[in-house]
Amino acid sequence: MRIETLVPTVARVEEIRQETPDIRSLRLVFEDEDFKSDFAFKPGQFCLISVLGVGEAVFCIASPPQWEDFIEVSVKEVGKVTSAIHDLEIGAKVGFRGPYGNWFPFEENFGRSIVFVGGGIGLAPLRPLIWQTLSKRDRFRDVYLIYGARSVADLVYKDDLKEWSSRDDIRFTKTVDPGGEDETWDGEVGLVPQILEKVSPPSDSVLITCGPPIMIKFVLLSANKLGFRPGDVITTLEMKMKCGVGTCGRCNIGNKYVCRHGPVFTLEEMEKLPNEF
Ligand SMILES: Cc1cc2nc3c(=O)[nH]c(=O)nc-3n(C[C@H](O)[C@H](O)[C@H](O)COP(=O)(O)OP(=O)(O)OC[C@H]3O[C@@H](n4cnc5c(N)ncnc54)[C@H](O)[C@@H]3O)c2cc1C
Ligand code: FES
Incomplete structure (x- = not known):
């Protein structure tokens, strides 16, 4: 289920939907056929999208696993990377890492x-x-x-x-x-x-x-x-993240890394964490 590599794969922007004045959804198709056929995720997991020369940011996968040929992410424009993603046009290539994190019970x-x-x-x-x-x-x-x-x-x-x-x-x-x-x-x-x-x-x-x-x-x-x-x-939970795989120490709450032990938590689990979120 986890594809634990820090090397991004290339994804092509196939469709762009303007959801609201500051949110766009991107439909992404993986260029590497082997990656595409091995790719699997569960609702609740997240990914990192990178724009060459700008940086990388974290997004949840916003399409269900049964839509098999592509994934969608929805991006709210708040800063550097999200603005660069909003500037992309159909056909643009981005880096993709993931899926990471745990998932919702089903x-x-x-x-x-x-x-x-x-x-x-x-x-x-x-x-x-x-x-x-x-x-x-x-x-x-x-x-x-x-x-x-x-x-x-x-x-x-x-x-x-x-x-x-x-x-x-x-x-x-x-x-x-x-x-x-x-x-x-x-x-x-x-x-x-x-x-x-x-x-x-x-x-x-x-x-x-x-x-x-x-x-x-x-x-x-x-x-x-x-x-x-x-x-x-x-x-x-949304904490600031860098690596997404539990190595950089950016996203911890107490002894839990949100990227690795989360981002999905029950209220029962959250009640045991320090109130830092
Ligand atoms: C598990 C997870 C899932 C997420 N899913 C989505 C999603 O589906 N769609 C979406 O639009 N955003 C999502 N985010 C938030 C997204 O990662 C940030 O908005 C993005 O990293 C901002 O990058 P930037 O370079 O554009 O902003 P920057 O230029 O880095 O910063 C702009 C502003 O955004 C704040 N910011 C930066 N990173 C984060 C962050 N990780 N969380 C909250 N605020 C942040 C900064 O403090 C600053 O105020 C998610 C975050 C996490 C951790
Ligand atoms: S983002 Fe690096 S440890 Fe969680």
Whole structure:
């Protein structure tokens, strides 16, 4: 499963989608046929993308494993490398390392209800798991998705959202922050943790969340209030990273390296870590 090499392979940008004013998704195809045929990953894992002459940055793999011929990453423009990635055009070549890190439990949750809670670009790591869950839908009880962004313009994966809204095997609630709605908006208006409490999914479900740190903090409090067990509440942490493979010491929290022992942690595990994130 792990391809533990620090040497990047070459990936070609096959498609670019502008998700929001500052987020783009890139569809990448590996040039090396052997790498391509050996490549396997699980939802929750991440990769490092490099732009020659600029640098390297960490992104979660945002497409599900069953989309076999390519992977997608979604990139928010915040600095040097992410701006260079936003400047790429179709046909450009980037370096790719990965997959790295641990992954979300999947088979372990067969027979249970799943609650996905995402905010902004935090839907990126959940997206492969949502599609994977829907591909084995009969193995799960109820599937909830609560997804919010600051405004209608900031919602990512609009085609996916449209499909999930139209399906009756996923209980999808979308929301935008107060003031972020427009005249076309037919979802909720309110912060994601408030909407989670309003939807109030059964507390014996598994809750999986990702979003901005402040959202995660309040989602964890809401999950606790709703009676979820800390071992059933799962998130993925974003720490600054360099190597991605547990050798540089950049990403530690206490004695754990987020790149190696994470990025996926349960609330139960996080409660045992020093509060440095
Ligand atoms: C496991 C993991 C998964 C991630 N997945 C995604 C993803 O799917 N999409 C995405 O857009 N971003 C993701 N990130 C964040 C992404 O790695 C950073 O935004 C990127 O490294 C910034 O690089 P830069 O050179 O553009 O920014 P810089 O020029 O280095 O810095 C610009 C700003 O970003 C901050 N920053 C730099 N690195 C990080 C980091 N690792 N985490 C948070 N802030 C950082 C800096 O402090 C600074 O404020 C992920 C990070 C991790 C650790
Ligand atoms: S990024 Fe180097 S040890 Fe985690």
